[in-house]
Amino acid sequence: MKKIKILLLITMGPFIAFAQGQGGSYSISGRVNLIIGLDMVPAQEALVTVKNSGQVATTDSLGIFMLENLQLGKHQLQVLGASFPAIDTSLTITEASITGLSLLAVADCSINKNIAQRDIKKKEPRLLIMGGIAPVVYVHQEKFEKKYDVKYYDFGCVAPNEKCIEQYNQVVFKYLDSKYGKKWRKEVRKDVVGM
Structure with missing residues (x-):
């Protein structure tokens, strides 16, 4: 009987490791918009970083970003841009990836x-x-x-x-x-x- 348990454990080992590897494949995606006066525009080329893991994404021309290969749990996000103060926020991935996140920055216009x-x-x-x-x-x-x-x-x-x-x-x-x-x-x- 012991031989069967060991064989079963050896056979199941690669599947358990594969399932754990898939557990780190979560993502956070969304958009960063910038308020300038009464206008709202995409925050282009802003950096979105995960402070606890060091991952970085850059927003595209529409302000859209995606951070991939994240683990379950709490993540500290920071958004940095040339024309607005840093945005800090905390998110928790519990069961699934976070999509459609909307972040809003207020432009620091020295000229207006x-x-x-x-x-x-x-x-x-x-x-x-x-x-x-x-x-x-x-x-x-x-x-x-x-x-x-x-x-x-x-x-x-x-x-x-x-x-x-x-x-x-x-x-x-x-x-x-x-x-x-x-x-x-x-x-x-x-x-x-x-x-």
Whole structure:
């Protein structure tokens, strides 16, 4: 009788190990959205990390992420992005993978509508540009700035969130429309964010 028990245990061993291996195949997936003023947009290229395991996923252009090969139990998630404070949350995988998780971040806009209104009141409105490593200057740029009493400002390769910049520029666009009509739009640089 002992021989049969040992044989049964040896035969069942690989199946038990396989079942335990499948136990670590859980995932957490969802979407990270970003609130900028009254707009909600996907948080692109945000990092979603599992602090207790070190796993990392990057959100895609729609803010979607997936963390795979997680174990059952509690997981500490942190979401990091360039234009919002870190989000920390705790989740517990009990029986099945977590799907459709929705995380919301609030943009930390150093440039926004309020700053644009302040700059207009101070008679220092700007048209914001997200340039590259080397700034671009056009030949007739200074004539435009003098004619419409506005300055171009190029952030270079380190810029705030594009939606924040666009909010700022939209206020300046309305100001220029009210002061000069629409003729300035034909002369403005086409790389101004929001044009």
